[in-house]
Amino acid sequence: xxxxxxxxxxxxxxxxxxxxxxxxxxxxxxxxxxxxxxxxxxxxxxxxxxxxxxxxxxxxxxxxxxxxxxxxxxxxxxxxxxxxxxxxxxxxxxxxxxxxxxxxxxxxxxxxxxxxxxxxxxxxxxxxxxxxxxxxxxxxxxxxxxxxxxxxxxxxxxxxxxxxxxxxxxxxxxxxxxxxxxxxxxxxxxxxxxxxxxxxxxxxxxxxxxxxxxxxxxxxxxxxxxxxxxxxxxxxxxxxxxxxxxxxxxxxxxxxxxxxxxxxxxxxxxxxxxxxxxxxxxx
Amino acid sequence: xxxxxxxxxxxxxxxxxxxxxxxxxxxxxxxxxxxxxxxxxxxxxxxxxxxxxxxxxxxxxxxxxxxxxxxxxxxxxxxxxxxxxxxxxxxxxxxxxxxxxxxxxxxxxxxxxxxxxxxxxxxxxxxxxxxxxxxxxxxxxxxxxxxxxxxxxxxxxxxxxxxxxxxxxxxxxxxxxxxxxxxxxxxxxxxxxxxxxxxxxxxxxxxxxxxxxxxxxxxxxxxxxxxxxxxxxxxxxxxxxxxxxxxxxxxxxxxxxxxxxxxxxxxxxxxxxxxxxxxxxxxxxxxxxxxxxxxxxxxxxxxxxxxxxxxxxxxxxxxxxxxxxxxxxxxxxxxxx
Numbered sequence: 001x002x003x004x005x006x007x008x009x010x011x012x013x014x015x016x017x018x019x020x021x022x023x024x025x026x027x028x029x030x031x032x033x034x035x036x037x038x039x040x041x042x043x044x045x046x047x048x049x050x051x052x053x054x055x056x057x058x059x060x061x062x063x064x065x066x067x068x069x070x071x072x073x074x075x076x077x078x079x080x081x082x083x084x085x086x087x088x089x090x091x092x093x094x095x096x097x098x099x100x101x102x103x104x105x106x107x108x109x110x111x112x113x114x115x116x117x118x119x120x121x122x123x124x125x126x127x128x129x130x131x132x133x134x135x136x137x138x139x140x141x142x143x144x145x146x147x148x149x150x151x152x153x154x155x156x157x158x159x160x161x162x163x164x165x166x167x168x169x170x171x172x173x174x175x176x177x178x179x180x181x182x183x184x185x186x187x188x189x190x191x192x193x194x195x196x197x198x199x200x201x202x203x204x205x206x207x208x209x210x211x212x213x214x215x216x217x218x219x220x221x222x223x224x225x226x227x228x229x230x231x232x233x234x235x236x237x238x239x240x241x242x243x244x245x246x247x248x249x250x251x252x253x254x255x256x257x258x259x260x261x262x263x264x265x266x267x268x269x270x271x272x273x274x275x276x277x278x279x280x281x282x283x
Numbered sequence: 284x285x286x287x288x289x290x291x292x293x294x295x296x297x298x299x300x301x302x303x304x305x306x307x308x309x310x311x312x313x314x315x316x317x318x319x320x321x322x323x324x325x326x327x328x329x330x331x332x333x334x335x336x337x338x339x340x341x342x343x344x345x346x347x348x349x350x351x352x353x354x355x356x357x358x359x360x361x362x363x364x365x366x367x368x369x370x371x372x373x374x375x376x377x378x379x380x381x382x383x384x385x386x387x388x389x390x391x392x393x394x395x396x397x398x399x400x401x402x403x404x405x406x407x408x409x410x411x412x413x414x415x416x417x418x419x420x421x422x423x424x425x426x427x428x429x430x431x432x433x434x435x436x437x438x439x440x441x442x443x444x445x446x447x448x449x450x451x452x453x454x455x456x457x458x459x460x461x462x463x464x465x466x467x468x469x470x471x472x473x474x475x476x477x478x479x480x481x482x483x484x485x486x487x488x489x490x491x492x493x494x495x496x497x498x499x500x501x502x503x504x505x506x507x508x509x510x511x512x513x514x515x516x517x518x519x520x521x522x523x524x525x526x527x528x529x530x531x532x533x534x535x536x537x538x539x540x541x542x543x544x545x546x547x548x549x550x551x552x553x554x555x556x557x558x559x560x561x562x563x564x565x566x567x568x569x570x571x572x573x574x575x576x577x578x579x580x581x582x583x584x585x586x587x588x589x590x591x592x593x594x595x596x597x598x599x600x601x602x603x604x605x606x607x608x609x610x611x612x613x614x615x616x617x618x619x620x
Contacts, residue, residue: 125297127557137580221427245439255428263423
């Protein structure tokens, strides 16, 4: 496991993956160093400049300015922060909740397994994202509520994934022997089961990061995610929506940021899956 | 038969549960649904009266059973924003959405599978790489953004297609569509209203393309991966060794056996389209369920939200059920399980 992760060469295995890795690094860098990277940091953080509204892309403002005269490039750089934050938080919490419940279900079996699985099936009986949309409506729009709403519809996937893996490992002879020898459940779960579910968990997390950015962007676009004046990509696409025929750059570049972020996460997710599952990679 | 019965009973269970979740979200979580109904300016006496009319003073379980009972009897409540019966709104708007999904899905299946097959055939070559990039771009594309880009380019700059709407506004005066089934394009075809058909299809192109991007990408990825997996099986090698023509091996043996997972993904991505229509219809001002859903969500129109959620859960269930049936048809082993 350790040796596999130590070699990060799979991030550069072909041209496409290398480009994706570079793009992802740029987004992460933008999120962390936004105040230093943004050409107009104050405008990126929200300060308006009404003398400069709707300037097209050019030398002074590379991607133009928005309806409040703010430099769009700076806004997009600042927008990397909520995007990456929400991706990490949603996937992180969903993975923690799902893993805990999945481990319990897969290891214990019986009625508790039944209950956990029925409940997760229930959550999965709605089309993707619908439950999040409804939940965020009743919780009230906003970044944090969008985050909670997305966790609500994401955890069952992890519970199911981990449960399957856990119950496979559970029935392996060496685990049964450990249990028969009186090794406490806690230690079996941590030492044998958790260690064996790490790989599918990592692959799933990597595959989900991009999807969460897309989902959060969609919520913000229809007005249920981050609220003005925050610098949020989905929100910025929405704000430029009615100007698309004239001030086309606002929606175009904000949406491009979402697209490129999702794309690079998805390509890296693919590379990670191929790396851990050579059966698919051979093809 | 037994398996069919099992599936149906579990479907029923899911529906009960889905209605329960919907109910919980709409009635239990908001602090005062009556306030949402009549607005923040209402007097305390008015909202107390309304609580009794709406049955909100009764215990939650009683409210829930009442809700189920009324839903089963076609009383889905009144939309708070349009003041129309929710069921009527849904019936009026469903055909537009189903036609959109139909065209988007047809496009995605035909071109997605064809692209996947093509990529598998030219594995490792330039064609394969190009299709791989297009496919992964398709699944990474925010539908609302793609919609805006297509509008800007093909409606704004090139004026090849209309930017919004389902038909031209003057169509209903010049060539009104007589209502037969309620599906506008279908009705225009069977009544021989050629002008309306052309106009409808013209309006359909951009929204359908936008909606299909995700499914297109997903399907071509899956088709390629499954085909390659089947092609590496021993019986394909044997068939080749026997000297069967490459065309026969590829289409008759490989493609047929790669089909079941492709159908699963088709079903899955149709389910994605249900929520996909929310964003696409919003961008294109499409008079369907999706735009109704977004407006209801934004105005916290909870009877409408409950109705739409339930409808979507039923739709999802039906899609999964159909996928299972097709699976069983293609792979008789499914019946044995």
